[in-house]
Amino acid sequence: MARIGVFVCHCGINIAGVVDVEKVVEEISKYPDVVHAEHYKYMCSDPGQNLIVNAIKEKRLDGVVVAACSPNMHETTFRNACERAGLNRYRCEMANIREQSSWVHADEPEKATEKAIQILQVTVEKVKLNSELKEAAVPVTKRCLVIGGGIAGIQAALDVADAGYEVILVEKTPSIGGHMAQLSETFPTLDCSQCILTPKMVAVSRHPNIKLMTYAEVVDVKGFVGNFKVKIHQKARYVTSDCNICGKCEEVCPVIAPNEFDRNLSPRKAIYLPFPQAVPARYTIDTNHCLGLNPLVCGKCKEVCEAKAIDYDMRDEEIEVDVGAIIVATGYELFPKEKIGEYGYGVYPDVIDGLEFERLLSASGPTGGEVVRPSDGKVPKVVAFIQCTASRDPDSYMPYCSKICCMYTAKHAMLYKHHVHDGKAYVFYIDIRAGGKDYEEFVKRAMEEERITYIRGKVSKVFRRGDKMVVWGSDTLSGEFVELEADLVVLASAIVPIPDTKKVANLLKIPVDENSFLKEAHPKLRPVETLVQGVYICGAAHGPKDIPETVAQASGASSKAIAILSGKELYHEPTTAEVNMDACSGCRVCVNLCPFSAITFNETTHTVEINEILCEGCGTCVAACPTGALKLRNMTDKQIFNMIRAALSGGD
Ligand SMILES: Cc1cc2nc3c(=O)[nH]c(=O)nc-3n(C[C@H](O)[C@H](O)[C@H](O)COP(=O)(O)OP(=O)(O)OC[C@H]3O[C@@H](n4cnc5c(N)ncnc54)[C@H](O)[C@@H]3O)c2cc1C
Ligand code: SF4
Ligand code: SF4
Numbered sequence: 001m002a003r004i005g006v007f008v009c010h011c012g013i014n015i016a017g018v019v020d021v022e023k024v025v026e027e028i029s030k031y032p033d034v035v036h037a038e039h040y041k042y043m044c045s046d047p048g049q050n051l052i053v054n055a056i057k058e059k060r061l062d063g064v065v066v067a068a069c070s071p072n073m074h075e076t077t078f079r080n081a082c083e084r085a086g087l088n089r090y091r092c093e094m095a096n097i098r099e100q101s102s103w104v105h106a107d108e109p110e111k112a113t114e115k116a117i118q119i120l121q122v123t124v125e126k127v128k129l130n131s132e133l134k135e136a137a138v139p140v141t142k143r144c145l146v147i148g149g150g151i152a153g154i155q156a157a158l159d160v161a162d163a164g165y166e167v168i169l170v171e172k173t174p175s176i177g178g179h180m181a182q183l184s185e186t187f188p189t190l191d192c193s194q195c196i197l198t199p200k201m202v203a204v205s206r207h208p209n210i211k212l213m214t215y216a217e218v219v220d221v222k223g224f225v226g227n228f229k230v231k232i233h234q235k236a237r238y239v240t241s242d243c244n245i246c247g248k249c250e251e252v253c254p255v256i257a258p259n260e261f262d263r264n265l266s267p268r269k270a271i272y273l274p275f276p277q278a279v280p281a282r283y284t285i286d287t288n289h290c291l292g293l294n295p296l297v298c299g300k301c302k303e304v305c306e307a308k309a310i311d312y313d314m315r316d317e318e319i320e321v322d323v324g325a326i327i328v329a330t331g332y333e334l335f336p337k338e339k340i341g342e343y344g345y346g347v348y349p350d351v352i353d354g355l356e357f358e359r360l361l362s363a364s365g366p367t368g369g370e371v372v373r374p375s376d377g378k379v380p381k382v383v384a385f386i387q388c389t390a391s392r393d394p395d396s397y398m399p400y401c402s403k404i405c406c407m408y409t410a411k412h413a414m415l416y417k418h419h420v421h422d423g424k425a426y427v428f429y430i431d432i433r434a435g436g437k438d439y440e441e442f443v444k445r446a447m448e449e450e451r452i453t454y455i456r457g458k459v460s461k462v463f464r465r466g467d468k469m470v471v472w473g474s475d476t477l478s479g480e481f482v483e484l485e486a487d488l489v490v491l492a493s494a495i496v497p498i499p500d501t502k503k504v505a506n507l508l509k510i511p512v513d514e515n516s517f518l519k520e521a522h523p524k525l526r527p528v529e530t531l532v533q534g535v536y537i538c539g540a541a542h543g544p545k546d547i548p549e550t551v552a553q554a555s556g557a558s559s560k561a562i563a564i565l566s567g568k569e570l571y572h573e574p575t576t577a578e579v580n581m582d583a584c585s586g587c588r589v590c591v592n593l594c595p596f597s598a599i600t601f602n603e604t605t606h607t608v609e610i611n612e613i614l615c616e617g618c619g620t621c622v623a624a625c626p627t628g629a630l631k632l633r634n635m636t637d638k639q640i641f642n643m644i645r646a647a648l649s650g651g652d
Contacts, residue, residue: 001033002033002062002063002127002128003033003035003036003059003060003061003062003063004033004034004035004036004061004062004063004064004065004124004127004128005034005035005036005037005052005055005056005059005061005063005064005065006025006028006029006034006036006037006038006064006065006066006067006120006124007037007038007039007040007043007048007051007052007055007064007065007066007067007068008021008024008025008028008037008038008039008040008043008067008068008097008120009039009040009041009042009043009044009048009066009067009068009069010039010040010041010042011042011068011069011098011102012041012042014069014098014102014103015068015097015098015101015102015116016039016041017102018101018102018103018105018106018109018112018113019097019101019102019109019112019113019116020109020110020113021039022039023113023117024039024067024097024113024116024117024120025037025038025039027117028117028120028121028124031120031121031124033124033128034124035059035061036055036059036061038051038055043066043068043078044068044074044077044078049077049078049081052064052066052078052081052082052085053081053082053084053085054085056082056085056086056087057085057086061087062087062091063087063091063092063124063127063128063130064078064082064087064091064092064093064127065092065093065094065095065120065123065124065127066078066092066093066094066095067094067095067097067116067119067120067123068094068095068096068097068098069094069096069098069099070094070096070098070099071093071094071096072521072522073522073525074094075094078092078094079092088132088133090130090131090132090133090574090575090634091127091130091132092127093123093126093127093130094123095116095119095120095122095123096119097115097116097119097120100115100119101115101116101119102116118646118647121646121647122643122646122647123643124646125639125642125643125645125646126634126635126639126642126643128642129636129638129639129642130634130639131633131634133574133575133633133634134574135571135572135573135574136571136572136574136612136613137569137570137571137572138224138226138227138569138570138571138572138613139226139227139568139569139570140226140227140324140564140565140567140568140569140570141226141227141228141322141323141324142165142166142324142565143165143166143167143168143321143322143323143324143565144157144160144165144166144167144168144323144324144325144326144327144558144561144565145167145168145170145218145228145230145321145323145325145326145327146160146167146168146169146170146326146327146329147170147218147326147327147328147329147330147504148170148171148178148328148329148330148331148539148541149169149170149171149173149175149176149177149178149204149212149214149329150176150177150178150179150180150329150331150539150540150550151178151180151197151200151539151547151550151551151554152178152329152331152538152539152540152541152550152551152553152554153169153171153176153178153327153329153538153539153554154169154176154177154178154197154200154201154204154554155200155538155550155551155554155555155558156327156329156538156554156555156557156558156561157169157204157207157210157558158200158203158204158207158210159554159555159558159559159562160209160327160558160561160562160565161207161209161210162207162209163558163562163565163566164209165209165562165565166209166210166211167207167209167210167211168210168211168213168232168321168323169204169210169211169212169213170213170216170217170218170232171212171213171214171215171216172215172216172217172500173214173215173274174214174215174237174274174278174282174284175214175274175275175278175279175280176201176204176212176214176279177197177201177275177277177278177279178331179331179332179355179540180193180197180547181193181194181197181201181261181275181277182261182263182355182358182359182362183358183362184358184359184361184362184363184365184369184415185361185411185415186411186547187407187408187410187411187439187442187546188407188411188436188437188438188439188441188442189438190411190414190415194277194364197277198277201277201279202279204279205279205280212279212280213232213234213319214279214280215234215235215237215284216232216233216234216235217232217233217235218230218231218232218233218504218507219231219232219233219318219507220507221326221507221508222597223614224533224534224572224596224613224614225324225325225532225533225534225535225564225570225572226324226325226534226564226567226570227322227324227613228322228323228324228325228326228534229320229321229322230320230321230322230323230326231318231319231320232318232319232320232321233316233317233318234316234317234318234319235316236314236315236316236317237282237283237284237285237314238284238285238287238293238310238311238312238314239271239282239283239284239285239309239310239311240309240310240311240314241280241282241309242307242308242309243281243282243283243305243307243309244307244309245273245281245282245283246306246307247273248304248305248306249269249271249283249300249301249302249304249305249310250268250269250271250272250273250283250301251304252300252301252303252304253269253270253271253298253300253301254291254298254300255269255270255289255290255291256268256269257269257270257272257286257288257289259272259366261274261275261359262359262365262366263353263355263356263359265356265359265360265365265366265367265374266365266366270285270286270289270290270291271283271284271285271286271290271301272284272286275364276364282309283309285301285310293312294312296312299312324534324564324565325534325535325536325560325561325564325565326508326534326535326536326561327535327536327537327538327554327557327558327561328504328505328508328510328518328535328536328537328538328541329537329538329539329541329554329557330497330498330500330501330504330518330539330541331498331539331540331541332495332496332497332498332540332541332544333495333496333497333498333499334353334354334355334493334494334495334496335389335390335391335397335398335493335494335495335496337353337493339390339397340389340390340397340491340493342460342461342462343386343389343459343461343462343489343491344462344463344464344469344489345389345491345493348375348462348463348464348469348489349373349374349375350373350374350375350380350464350469350487350488350489351462351469351489351491352374352488352489352490352491353490353491353492353493354405354408354409354412354490354491354492354493356374356490357412357490358412360372361412361415361416361419369419370419371416371419371420373487373488375467376467378487379420379423380420380423380486380487380488381420381422381423381424381487382423382424382426382484382485382486382487382488383413383416383423383424383425383426383486383487383488383489383490384426384428384459384462384469384471384484384486384488384489384490385409385412385413385425385426385427385428385489385490385492386428386459386462386471386489386490386491386492387405387406387409387427387428387429387430387492388401388402388405388429388430388458388492389491389492389493389494390493390494391405391492391493391494391495392430397494398494398496398515399515400494400515400543400544401433401544402492402493402494402495402544403433403495403543403544403545403546404495404544404545404546405492405495406429406432406433406434406443407434407436407439407442407443407546408492409427409429409490409492410427410434410442410443410446410452411442411446412490413425413427413446413450413452414445414446414450414452417450417451417452424453425450425452425453426452426453426454426455426471426484426486427446427452427453427454427455428455428457428458428459428471428473429454429455429456429457430456430458431456432454436546436548436549437548455473455475455482456475456476456477457473457474457475457476457477457482458473458474458476459471459472459473460472460473460474462489465485467487468485468486468487469485469486469487469488469489470483470484470485470486471483471484471485471486471489495540495544496515496516497512497515497516497517497518497540497541498541501516501517501518501541502516505518508530508532508535509532509595509596510530510531510532510535510537511530511531517541517542517543518530518537518541518542519531520537520542527553527556528553528556528557528560529560534561534564536557536558536560536561537557538550538553538554538556538557539553539554572612572613573617574612574633575617575632575633575634575635576598576610576612576615576616576617576632576633577598577610577615577617577619577621577622577630577631577632577633578610578630578631578632578633579607579608579609579610579629579630580629580630580631581605581607581629583627583628583629584607584608584625584627584629584630585626585627585629586601586606586607586608587626587627588601588608589624589625589626590608590620590621590624590625590630591608593620593621593624594615594620594621595616595618595620596614596615596616596618597614598610598611598612598614598615598616599611599621607629608629610630617632617633617635619632619635
């Protein structure tokens with residue numbers, strides 16, 4: 001006979017506003033083996049937890065069911081409480097009567113109460129047969145991998161390194177810096193972006209705890225929290241660290257290629273430095289444009305390199321590293337221009353996106369900071385800025401708000417007026433979302449002090465007439481049709497995750513949301529964690545974000561990683577699969593099915609073995625095993641049948 005205690009939480013009115021908690025307690029008290037049942041306003045509060053602790057001791061309970069919210073929220077809380085009372089934590093289960101009853105059946109309180117009773121009975125059946133389990137202790141590799149070298153990855157790497165742990169920062173392009181390196185000034189203070197970014201980039205390159213791997217990508221990840229094994233593909237850049245960035249190679253290189261850092265508004269050579277402040281300060285040969293290295297076709301750069309830094313024999317490498325925690329900071333891209341047909345983006349050179357405009361504004365940009373039209377190099381006297389391009393448009397484009405465009409458009413219009421004093425700036429907007437410290441004031445300044453004309457309305461079409469760009473739209477305040485002849489049109493295009501996000505997410509087995517941004521474990525309580533322990537996220541890879549929010553989130557992710565790295569050992573959930581060697585026929589069906597590569601075949605015993613540290617307890621193998629040799633701890637067939645029986649009998 002088991003001695004089960006049941007604790008029903010009101011969750012304020014979240015549960016008790018629908019479910020009759022007194023009736024639930026009355027009914028469950030009659031259920032076989034339930035020797036104690038009570039309800040309380042907030043079971044997760046200190047007094048609520050004390051009720052559990054005291055009842056375990058006083059009533060000698062050997063199993064506990066807490067009927068409350070989702071186990072994702074409070075399973076650890078209640079298991080800890082049980083442990084404080086001397087009960088094995090795996091003899092405690094949660095019955096979710098909030099998400100699975102009161103919230104979904106809010107209009108049917110009687111049925112919700114009935115369902116809550118049934119969920120409890122099912123869970124009592126489970127806990128009756130739960131074994132006492134113990135977590136496996138595993139050592140921790142005290143090293144962190146950061147994927148992505150934008151401001152998010154830079155901040156995360158510096159924070160972890162400053163805490164005394166080794167960091168490997170992997171960036172796929174030849175330099176760290178990300179999009180922040182492309183910006184001219186930053187809202188709302190109008191600080192020069194490079195001036196505040198460069199010291200951090202240099203700090204990364206000089207930090208004794210950071211190993212920087214640029215022009216590199218993660219291609220494989222195995223293992224688990226505290227013990228990941230990562231394979232990194234290091235592309236050959238054909239230039240060694242002896243490069244002193246004298247630039248002579250670039251002068252003689254005969255190949256002209258588009259300069260991606262300048263968003264293709266200027267050319268570069270096949271051997272190039274991405275931008276003057278690049279870290280590492282080293283040239284790279286872009287083999288997609290170089291006339292040929294193998295066999296060698298040109299060889300001019302090597303001839304002029306006095307530092308003897310060019311090595312045509314360099315080859316790509318695969319490097320394996322062990323890390324204890326991983327932070328993903330792969331950033332964003334702008335919505336692809338070729339897909340925005342109605343605004344002529346990608347068709348007319350004088351319709352550009354926000355990052356192209358940043359490069360035009362930048363002193364180190366293609367025009368030396370002079371705002372000119374890409375088509376003819378003339379200074380534009382009228383500029384139309386269009387917010388929400390491809391954002392907030394569920395029918396045709398992205399459904400969400402890109403969050404930063406209201407702010408950077410105000411900045412763009414303001415900086416344009418600073419560059420072209422007699423210029424006129426028009427901003428088309430749906431509404432202004434300026435939620436940040438001093439943001440509202442910044443937009444107000446653009447409207448009132450800088451005399452930028454804001455037109456509340458959506459633009460339907462942009463087309464060319466003569467050498468002007470014509471913008472058709474509506475002014476939703478006056479209800480009138482608007483036609484504006486502009487010299488230049490700047491689109492605040494939607495922020496989208498880079499295509500790599502899904503690839504990286506698949507490698508790490510972390511989910512992405514419906515828009516392909518990385519998904520957090522809980523939107524409020526675990527915003528930098530993922531459902532894979534030891535893997536954290538930050539920056540615009542998780543959703544559109546400005547720099548302050550990105551930096552704050554990066555510091556949040558790094559503190560989570562530090563918490564893992566600072567422990568001597570980690571404890572792994574023991575609710576894993578186990579093999580009955582006598583029953584295993586050695587068919588190996590389970591080996592390939594396990595999504596965590598936790599099963600291996602033992603050639604001597606001709607049976608499979610489970611690595612309990614790798615096993616995540618998903619149960620795939622158990623369902624597939626034709627001989628029934630596999631079972632999942634605390635979710636055995638007997639438990640499942642008892643639970644089904646309880647559900648079907650309705651408590652009778
Ligand atoms: C036009 C415009 C103007 C803006 N102006 C401002 C402003 O004034 N103020 C402000 O606060 N914010 C501004 N922002 C927002 C700012 O750009 C972002 O907040 C910031 O860049 C986000 O940084 P991040 O590191 O998350 O992403 P990113 O800057 O995108 O960096 C991501 C990095 O990860 C790398 N990467 C991607 N995939 C991989 C991979 N698989 N392996 C390794 N590396 C990878 C990328 O190459 C890149 O270096 C602006 C944005 C735009 C579009
Ligand atoms: S010539 Fe040699 S040292 Fe000079 S920038 Fe090119 S690779 Fe570097
Ligand atoms: S339960 Fe089976 S399939 Fe799932 S992780 Fe464990 S060993 Fe792999």
